[in-house]
Amino acid sequence: MPKTIAEINQKIKSQDALVLTAEEMISYVRENGLKKAAKDVDVVTTGTFGAMCSSGVFLNFGHCDPPMKMQNVLLNNVPAYGGIAAVDVFLGATQPSVWDENYGGAHVIEDLVCGRPIEVKAEAKGTDCYPKERLKTTVKLEDLNQAIMLNPRNAYQNYSAATNSTEDILHTYMGTLLPKFGNVTYSSAGQLSPLLNDPNLETIGIGTKVFLCGAQGYVVREGTQHNTEVERKNDVPTKAAGTLMLQGDLKQMDPRFLRAGIVHEYGPTLFVGVGIPIPVLNERIAKYTAVSDEDIEVNVLDYGIKKRDRPVVRKANYKELRSGRIELNGQEVPTSSLSSYKKAREVAHALKKRMEKGGFLLSEPVAHLPKSRVMPMNETAKRVLVCEIMKNAVTCDVKESIADVSRIMLKRAVNHIPVLECGKLAGIVTSWDVAKSVATGCDDLEKIMVKHVITVHPGDYVEEAARKLNVHKISALPVVDSENKLVGIITSE
Incomplete structure (x- = not known):
């Protein structure tokens, strides 16, 4: 017989409910069967603990004397948005400090939850009703009227894993990605993850009560970039899908379940x-909550392709990813997680204990989350590709002498010559390299050319080429295809 939330809540209140974590549910179903599990188990607790950049807090400081309409607000030198009334601000987790790149909004939030004081500085134009123009003070969390965490996008449903096909180290929100498919990173608790245990969002909706950083929070509505129209396997999305907008009281949160961090x-x-x-x-939900890591498939995307729609290198499951190694293009590479499975387990167990003691009841959603498809940004300006502005490259062979290269430079009036070996890019030599070789008496092209060449692809956007020129402080970028064959060059000249 199907159960109701009201019936389960009565059992929770009387401390008679059978509550299992999602890990425990897997074993229970395997040992007792789905039918018995659906009958016996009342609640399955889930958990995740990972980097959730789309998070932040609304803070109300109360009015100073004389009053002030706070603008240009800094909290421990981290800018907060003050364009909402007089003494309310919103602080985003990823907002960096104006002074320290290793400190940001997330650290201010953690400082508050840990009971540490924060410095508040603000400037204002000054008006008849809000005459104060400058403010500098120190506050703790207990001094604030309200401190409400409101996270626009949390608990992603099966975020894709990441790897890197290029010859460069990439620093991304998915962590450091090594060259030539050197590693894979992922960010999910897999079988413990909340939305993977309710893949069709049958029980999770607007008004659902949640455990948020140790406090009792709620689902406000679907999160931003909520995307239910995706490929699925056994009802489970194989790529980033549903998200939740969550809110909770910062004053009730536990620093064990909220930590600031820096992604390099x-x-x-x-x-x-x-x-x-x-x-x-019912049995259907029991089946979903018994999902295991080996049942959950995820796309491994190539972050070396600087496009919104990155190609899928392969599909993997979380059992493979959590093993620490995975096969990629015929070789074993290390895997690592940006989320903590250990902490996710702690979350699930902490929630289980509260429910077993009758201190956390279920809530009936007031509405289901909508089905939706994410749309790309409407960009009105045409974006230029590298292939549209690249020039034909003047090249030389790796076996040519430096004297030959210098004559080519003079004849063709160029300062950069890509060096080829068997038709593929082997290096690049500049007029400065040639000048140095003359000064040192070196006549070996292989010794003076740059072998680790920063390159771009024809389909890359020009902005990416400009970024590479700036970051690496170089003045030319050979353009190569997928087989490292030279197809052109971009220079800053």
């Missing part, structure tokens, strides 16, 4: 612990 050469982020109880209303 990307910036600040906030690690958020989210747990959602799934009521086992």
